[in-house]
Amino acid sequence: MSGGFSQQDANGRLRHLITLDGVPRALIEELLDRAQSHVTPAGALPPRGDDLAGWTVANLFAEPSTRTRASFELAAVRLGADTINLDVMLSSRAKGESIIDTIYTLQEMQVNVFVIRDAEPGIHEYVARHVGPGVSVISGGEAHLSHPTQGLLDALTIRQCKGGFDGLVVTLVGDIRRSRVARSAHRALSTLGVAEIRIVAPPVMMPEPAEFAGARRFGSLDEGIAGADVVMMLRIQQERATGAGATDLVAYHQDYGLTPARIERAAPEAIVMHPGPMNRGVEITSDVADGPRSMIRRQVANGVAVRMAVLAHVAAARGRAP
Ligand code: ASP
Numbered sequence: 093m094s095g096g097f098s099q100q101d102a103n104g105r106l107r108h109l110i111t112l113d114g115v116p117r118a119l120i121e122e123l124l125d126r127a128q129s130h131v132t133p134a135g136a137l138p139p140r141g142d143d144l145a146g147w148t149v150a151n152l153f154a155e156p157s158t159r160t161r162a163s164f165e166l167a168a169v170r171l172g173a174d175t176i177n178l179d180v181m182l183s184s185r186a187k188g189e190s191i192i193d194t195i196y197t198l199q200e201m202q203v204n205v206f207v208i209r210d211a212e213p214g215i216h217e218y219v220a221r222h223v224g225p226g227v228s229v230i231s232g233g234e235a236h237l238s239h240p241t242q243g244l245l246d247a248l249t250i251r252q253c254k255g256g257f258d259g260l261v262v263t264l265v266g267d268i269r270r271s272r273v274a275r276s277a278h279r280a281l282s283t284l285g286v287a288e289i290r291i292v293a294p295p296v297m298m299p300e301p302a303e304f305a306g307a308r309r310f311g312s313l314d315e316g317i318a319g320a321d322v323v324m325m326l327r328i329q330q331e332r333a334t335g336a337g338a339t340d341l342v343a344y345h346q347d348y349g350l351t352p353a354r355i356e357r358a359a360p361e362a363i364v365m366h367p368g369p370m371n372r373g374v375e376i377t378s379d380v381a382d383g384p385r386s387m388i389r390r391q392v393a394n395g396v397a398v399r400m401a402v403l404a405h406v407a408a409a410r411g412r413a414p
Pocket of ligand 1: 233239272273326327367368369
């Protein structure tokens with residue numbers, strides 16, 4: 093967050109959710125507890141509420157999305173909101189008036205929450221600085237920088253499987269350098285007190301030394317996965333590549349693909365995660381992705397619960413509901 097801007101209100105509640113940086117542990121835990129209350133057993137009807145009754149949530153997604161966009165929409169609808177979905181390329185417009193004109197136009201239609209995914213760093217905060225007093229901005233993904241609801245759903249999944257965060261070893265594997273999922277997972281899990289976070293990547297996919305403070309870095313997956321309780325695989329963000337050329341996917345799979353043999357090096361009860369979309373046969377084989385350790389589908393289910401929790405929190409912070 094740049095100078096003078098806070099996503100929290102005077103009471104410490106979230107008015108916006110743009111990043112997990114600076115969000116205190118107690119507030120993250122409160123969001124996870126709230127999300128857990130929205131988790132229902134498989135086969136049960138999804139939970140509903142009226143926390144957002146009368147509100148309108150606008151999804152403005154300028155990058156492809158299946159899971160995030162659908163889950164924000166379902167979360168909003170299940171809490172009683174109206175929703176609109178627009179493919180608005182905020183970042184492709186000239187800065188300033190035109191972005192804000194779009195936002196002001198939608199505000200006149202009584203949009204209360206903007207959920208924004210955009211490839212340009214800073215757009216979310218820029219919009220949040222300009223919206224009217226009763227309007228919230230929630231990030232559905234910001235460039236390579238931040239994906240806060242993904243970080244929360246990953247934390248929720250780990251908490252459900254492991255009962256907490258104490259003493260865990262969590263290994264993030266792949267294109268860490270260009271991954272907003274890895275950055276938000278690192279932020280959430282550091283705040284929640286995970287003992288050891290490891291990042292595993294080839295040199296071109298390693299983040300700058302100043303990033304991922306406290307994480308142990310490994311060039312070898314076999315070393316980085318040894319004894320891990322949680323193994324989070326990431327997609328190669330080829331769409332964010334600049335000049336370096338395409339990755340040799342066969343060689344990448346050899347060195348960094350998660351296979352049944354490799355996962356055996358992790359802790360006996362280790363779980364496997366992936367934010368999707370998966371490239372089967374590249375960063376993960378189908379046997380592992382669909383195997384007993386995989387929590388990948390559970391992550392998707394938790395995505396709706398977490399987005400309900402964030403929307404309900406924002407509504408409650410504005411005096412809407414308990
Ligand atoms: N769906 C995630 C994201 O939006 C991960 C990915 O695209 O690889 O960042």
